[in-house]
Amino acid sequence: MSPQLMLNLVDGSVSFSFTPQAARDLKTALDELMQRLKAISAQAAIGGAAKKPNPQKPIEYQYTGDVFLEIFCNPNIWPTPFAAKVLLTVRDERIRLTTEAELTRVVEDVNQYLDRVG
Numbered sequence: 001m002s003p004q005l006m007l008n009l010v011d012g013s014v015s016f017s018f019t020p021q022a023a024r025d026l027k028t029a030l031d032e033l034m035q036r037l038k039a040i041s042a043q044a045a046i047g048g049a050a051k052k053p054n055p056q057k058p059i060e061y062q063y064t065g066d067v068f069l070e071i072f073c074n075p076n077i078w079p080t081p082f083a084a085k086v087l088l089t090v091r092d093e094r095i096r097l098t099t100e101a102e103l104t105r106v107v108e109d110v111n112q113y114l115d116r117v118g
Contacts, residue, residue: 002065005113007088009101014090017066020117023110026071029061030107033073037081037103044079067092073103 005018036056043054056075063069070089078084084103091097 003113003117005109007101007109008105009088009099014088014097016069016090018063018069018113019065020114022063022065023113023117026061026063027107027110027114029059029071030103030110033059033075033084033086033103034081034107036075037078037084040075040078041080071106078103 002017002019004015005023006013006015036059039054040056058072058074058076061069061071068089068091071086072089073084073086075084082104085100086103086106087098088101088106089096089098
């Protein structure tokens with residue numbers, strides 16, 4: 001059985017079995033999202049309101065194991081990485097949870113999981 005990944009949500013948390021390799025893949029996707037958000041934020045700071053930043057592609061991460069996990073974020077609607085939220089879906093054959101989570105908190109949770117499992 002895989003170690004448990006706990007994601008802290010705005011109200012509460014959710015835990016489920018998650019493999020270390022899946023966590024590394026998720027970390028890569030989250031790092032890419034952070035870079036896209038930073039690019040948008042930097043373009044806005046340089047160009048101000050007069051110049052619209054180049055649109056960035058949304059991030060959609062999916063994992064299928066004991067549960068199905070999907071994380072989606074459109075970086076174009078958030079002014080900074082620290083304001084960004086992701087749409088999170090966790091489901092199996094009995095339950096489905098769909099909610100928003102703070103991007104920075106999800107990044108922290110994944111990093112803590114990887115520190116714990118090595």
